[in-house]
Amino acid sequence: MSTDVKIPQAAPETHSPSAKGIKLPIYMDNHATTPMDPRVLEETLPYFMEKFGNSASRNHSFGWAAEEGVETARERIAKLIGATTKEVVFTSGATESDNLAIKGVAEMYREKGNHIITAVTEHKAVLDTCKRLEKFGYRVTYLPVQKDGLIDLDDLKRAMDDKTILVTIMYANNEIGVLQPVAEIGKLCHEKGVIFHTDATQAVGKVPVDVIKQNIDLASISGHKMYGPKGVGALYVRRKNPRVQISAIIDGGGHERGMRSGTLNVPGIVGLGKACAIALEEMPKESCHLAGLRNRLNDRIMGKLDEAYINGSMEHRLPGNLNISFAYVEGESLLMGINDIAVSSGSACTSATLEPSYVLKALGTGDDLAHSSIRFGIGRFNTEAEVDYVADRVIETVERLRELSPLYEMAKEGINLKDVKWAGE
Amino acid sequence: MSYSDKVIDHYNNPRNVGSLDKSSTDVGTGLVGAPECGDVMKLQIKVNRETNVIEEAKFKTFGCGSAIASSSLATEWVKGKTVDEALSIKNMDIVKELSLPPVKIHCSVLAEDAIRAAIGDWKKKQEAPKPVAAEAK
Numbered sequence: 001m002s003t004d005v006k007i008p009q010a011a012p013e014t015h016s017p018s019a020k021g022i023k024l025p026i027y028m029d030n031h032a033t034t035p036m037d038p039r040v041l042e043e044t045l046p047y048f049m050e051k052f053g054n055s056a057s058r059n060h061s062f063g064w065a066a067e068e069g070v071e072t073a074r075e076r077i078a079k080l081i082g083a084t085t086k087e088v089v090f091t092s093g094a095t096e097s098d099n100l101a102i103k104g105v106a107e108m109y110r111e112k113g114n115h116i117i118t119a120v121t122e123h124k125a126v127l128d129t130c131k132r133l134e135k136f137g138y139r140v141t142y143l144p145v146q147k148d149g150l151i152d153l154d155d156l157k158r159a160m161d162d163k164t165i166l167v168t169i170m171y172a173n174n175e176i177g178v179l180q181p182v183a184e185i186g187k188l189c190h191e192k193g194v195i196f197h198t199d200a201t202q203a204v205g206k207v208p209v210d211v212i213k214q215n216i217d218l219a220s221i222s223g224h225k226m227y228g229p230k231g232v233g234a235l236y237v238r239r240k241n242p243r244v245q246i247s248a249i250i251d252g253g254g255h256e257r258g259m260r261s262g263t264l265n266v267p268g269i270v271g272l273g274k275a276c277a278i279a280l281e282e283m284p285k286e287s288c289h290l291a292g293l294r295n296r297l298n299d300r301i302m303g304k305l306d307e308a309y310i311n312g313s314m315e316h317r318l319p320g321n322l323n324i325s326f327a328y329v330e331g332e333s334l335l336m337g338i339n340d341i342a343v344s345s346g347s348a349c350t351s352a353t354l355e356p357s358y359v360l361k362a363l364g365t366g367d368d369l370a371h372s373s374i375r376f377g378i379g380r381f382n383t384e385a386e387v388d389y390v391a392d393r394v395i396e397t398v399e400r401l402r403e404l405s406p407l408y409e410m411a412k413e414g415i416n417l418k419d420v421k422w423a424g425e
Numbered sequence: 426m427s428y429s430d431k432v433i434d435h436y437n438n439p440r441n442v443g444s445l446d447k448s449s450t451d452v453g454t455g456l457v458g459a460p461e462c463g464d465v466m467k468l469q470i471k472v473n474r475e476t477n478v479i480e481e482a483k484f485k486t487f488g489c490g491s492a493i494a495s496s497s498l499a500t501e502w503v504k505g506k507t508v509d510e511a512l513s514i515k516n517m518d519i520v521k522e523l524s525l526p527p528v529k530i531h532c533s534v535l536a537e538d539a540i541r542a543a544i545g546d547w548k549k550k551q552e553a554p555k556p557v558a559a560e561a562k
Contacts, residue, residue: 330487332490333436333488336428336490337436347463367461368460368461371461371463404487406465406485422458422465423538
C-alpha cells in the first residue's frame, strides 16, 4: 500500500561522481529550502491515501484518523518551542504566518494604537506586510541594524511610544544567519505592554526556541526550512501572560479556533510535526555538526583567499550559515563558475529587482561588496567531503575571476577604487 | 537564469584576457561601468598607426557571466577591424550573437560603451602627441 513507496535516500545524481567520490551537484542552499528528511516523508505518506480524511469531520473514523495526525503534530510543534497545543495555528507557510501575525494584531489592536516597529533586515514577508499597513494609516518604524546585523536595544526602546502595538523582529536572518537578541526584545515589549512577534522561520529546529523564556508572543514557523514539506507552516499565538488575540485574514469555516479557516493540510501538518520531533531530538548534536562544517568551510576559504569578508556577526549566528563577500568578484559570475554547487548570492544580477541585497546594505556593506557576496547554507545532509570540495571550487573560481577582474588589477596597482570617478555612476 | 551555450563558452574560455600598456600612444583604453552597479569593463585596443586597423584587443571584466561574455566577444569582433568599422558594432549585435535575455541587455550596452571609450581614448592620444593617462582619474 502507499507506505511501501520507496523513499529516496539522496538527490538523484546528475553529474558523474568527482574524484573524491561525492555526488554532484552539491546542495548548500539550505536557507532557501531543505530536502525533506526521509523520516518525515515516511510519516506523511499514509495521510495521502489511507488516512485522507478531513480533520474537521467529527463524525466518522476517517476524520478522526486525520485529526489524530494533526493533533500529534500540534503537540510536537508545541513541545519544540515550549508552547501549549492550543497556541499553535497551522498555516500555509511562514509568509502567511507573518501576514496573519502582523495584520491580525494591527486589526485587533487598532483601538489601542497604530504604531509598529520592525527592522530593515527583515524578510519581505514582514517588510511588505508592514508597508501595506502604512497605506491603511499605520505608522511603521524600521530600525537600523549595527555592523554585525544586530539591532540596538536602545534604538528599540527609543522607538516605542504609547501608540506602539507590535514589535516584529526576526529570530534568525535568512541571508546572514544573524540571531537577534529575542529574549531581551521580548522582555522590553512585555515591560511596555507591547506584543512581540518574531519570524522564526530560519531558527525553529536549528537553535533552541523557547517562547516562555524568550518572551515571544507570536512566532512564525515554516515546514520546508526544517526538512519538512513545503506549503505548511504554523503561527504560535500566546494564550496567557499576556493573552494575545489576532483577527483572521482568511475567513471561512472557522478552523484553527477561528484564526485560520480552510481545510487543514493534513499530510503537510503531519510532516511538519515529525520534522519538529526530529529537530527536538537531534538539535544538540546537529548544531555542533553544522557549526563544525561551517567553520571548516570558513577556515579553508579564509586560509587561501585574501580580501574575503564575512557579513554579519559570527558569534550570534545560525550554525549552518556563512555569508562571505569576495572583493573584486561579482557574485553571479562566481555562481556560474561553481555551477555544480547550489548556493546563492546577494548580487543584483541574481535578484528580481536588480538591486543588491538590502540586508547586506543595511550592515553598511558597500554595494560593490554586496554584489560580491555568497551565502552558504549548510544543512543536515551535507558532509565534510562536500565542504572541502565547495571550498576548493570557490577558491579556484575566485582566483580565476580575480585574474579577469579589472578591479583586482587596479587594486594591486595601488589604486584606491573609492577614489576612481566611475563612468557609470 | 540559464545561459546560452555561447555565453557559457565565453565565460569558460574568455578570449583575449589581459592588459596592454595603457601609456602607449598606440593603445586606447576604455573603462566603463562602476563597482556599485556590479559591472566594470576594461577594454583595450592596439591600433596600427598606418592602417588604423585594431591589431590587438584585451579585456578584463568584473561582472556577471553575460558581462564577461559580452566583453570577450567585443574583443574578438574589434580585432582586425579598422577603428571606424569597430565603431559600427552595436550592442544589439552582441545581444543577438549571445542570445542575451532582456535583463542582460545592459551588459551588451556596456560592451559597446567600452569599445567606444577605448577608441575615444586612442583618438585623443592621436590628437595630443604626449601620452595621456588612460585610466579614469
